[in-house]
Amino acid sequence: MxxxxxxxxxxxxxxxxxxxxxxxxxxxxxxxxxxxxxxxxxxxxxxxxxxxxxxxxxxxxxxxxxxxxxxxxxxxxxxxxxxxxxxxxxxxxxxxxxxxxxxxxxxxxxxxxxxxxxxxxxxxxxxxxxxxxxxxxxxxxxxFMNMDERLLNYLLEKSKINRSREINATHQDIAYDLNTSRVVISRLLKALENEGKIKLHRAYIEIVNKNY
CATH class of the missing domain: 2.60.120.10 (Jelly Rolls)
Structure with a gap:
């Protein structure tokens, strides 16, 4: 100690x-x-x-x-x-x-x-x-923030906390923390991927163009 x-x-x-x-x-x-x-x-x-x-x-x-x-x-x-x-x-x-x-x-x-x-x-x-x-x-x-903005801020904070571009959290885990539904989170994650801000993988989410 x-x-x-x-x-x-x-x-x-x-x-x-x-x-x-x-x-x-x-x-x-x-x-x-x-x-x-x-x-x-x-x-x-x-x-x-x-x-x-x-x-x-x-x-x-x-x-x-x-x-x-x-x-x-x-x-x-x-x-x-x-x-x-x-x-x-x-x-x-x-x-x-x-x-x-x-x-x-x-x-x-x-x-x-x-x-x-x-x-x-x-x-x-x-x-x-x-x-x-x-x-x-x-x-x-x-x-004041839309759910997509809250979600992106949440992902960036998780990335910072874990010092990694890879976020190991299920869509349900994220929905739980943000007090919304898994369906909403899945839809917004796909939208963020289409915007080039994240990349969705089978077991994790990757932050794109994030500097440490």
């Missing part, structure tokens, strides 16, 4: 804080598709992501679930922090996009470190700010 903590957060946190995290945090490994936090869970620990990527979903009581944003290495989920501090049940679902590792910090230390370490305060406030921007982007996407 110590090496991973220093690799990920060594440039962000003081050495004393890194030492405390190592002493109190629980290391957890996860695989693609694992549910890390579910709706209604009582969150007693705050996650810090050491590797991999996690997607955060919001429950739609009428139509299922909706993708809010992704978190990556070095990130945390501000909504889980809010639940920790308020001792409320989770209103989000965190699902592993890729395999990876994270550490879970008990809520008592999260609050203690806010007054003890400037780097921790900055990290928490920046995390809230970044996640708020991403949620506003998600709202803008729902309110």
């Amino acid at each position: 110590k090496e991973l903590l220093h690799q990920t957060y060594g440039s962000i946190f003081e050495e004393a804080l890194l030492t405390e995290i190592e002493q109190v945090a629980l290391l957890k490994e996860f695989n693609e598709g694992d549910v890390i936090i579910d709706f209604g869970d009582k969150i007693l620990k705050m996650p810090l992501l050491l590797s991999g990527a996690i997607k955060i979903l919001r429950e739609d009581f009428d139509e299922g679930e909706l993708l809010l944003y992704f978190i990556e290495k070095g990130d945390t989920c501000s909504m889980s922090m809010t639940c920790c501090i308020g001792e409320t049940k989770s209103e989000i679902k965190a699902v592993a996009e890729t395999k990876g590792k994270l550490v879970m910090i008990p809520v008592m230390y999260m609050e203690l470190w806010l007054g003890k370490y400037k780097s921790w305060r900055n990290y928490v406030f920046n995390s809230y700010n970044n996640r708020l921007k991403e949620m506003l982007n998600a709202i803008d996407s729902l309110a």
